[in-house]
Amino acid sequence: MSGCGLAIFVKTPVLSPAKTRLWPALGRARAEALYLECAAAVASVAEQAQRASMVQPYWAVAEAEGLDAPIWQRLPRLSQGEGGLGARMAGVYSQLLHRHRAAVLIGADAPQLQASMIAQAAAWLDAPVPRLVLGRAEDGGFWLFGGNVALDEAAWEGVAYSRADTAECFEAVFSGSGEWLQLPVVRDLDTIDDLAPVHAALAALHAATPEQRRVSNWLDDALAPAGVPQWTA
Structure with missing residues (x-):
């Protein structure tokens, strides 16, 4: 086994609804288009x-179809x-742990992420002792979790997700694991209230990828004074 496996959790919009809390403001088509831009x-x-480091990314796709x-052909x-x-x-x-020395899970909801954050997680997990890593989200959830040790699968289901205390509970469940x-x-x-803060975070990046610039441009339109989001390909 080598390196760190990184799984990006995604849904396929034609098969599963995505970004439903943005639908009232943006409409389903625009919200799901934004979701795919964020995933990219x-x-x-x-x-x-x-x-930059020993990281192998994958899509973790929600639907077998x-x-x-x-x-989703860009990555394994x-x-x-x-x-x-x-x-x-x-x-x-x-x-991931069957393929690599360490496993990292992230979502597709934070397009402002930086490679240095992922590299930091991978470097931390490249150790001979049990280690875990957590990236908390402002809403109380988490945007990244990783480990280099096998974990009780039943414990994952003991956490209440999508709550203000999810990250806290998740860390507590695995507190003795490393x-x-x-x-x-x-x-x-x-949500619609996240558009401006995420746009500001993207604008603050020193070396945004082309895909990050596309999301930033999309948000430029969505936040324009006219008030009507305009999708540009």
């Missing part, structure tokens, strides 16, 4: 980390499998 931005950052979708693909979010994360984490590293807190793009 996250993938571009993962590829930067791949070039989505594994062959053209939009893993199936999320069945069950709730905890069970699916546990399954993907286990798959040393922890805390990464910077990041804001996910989930």
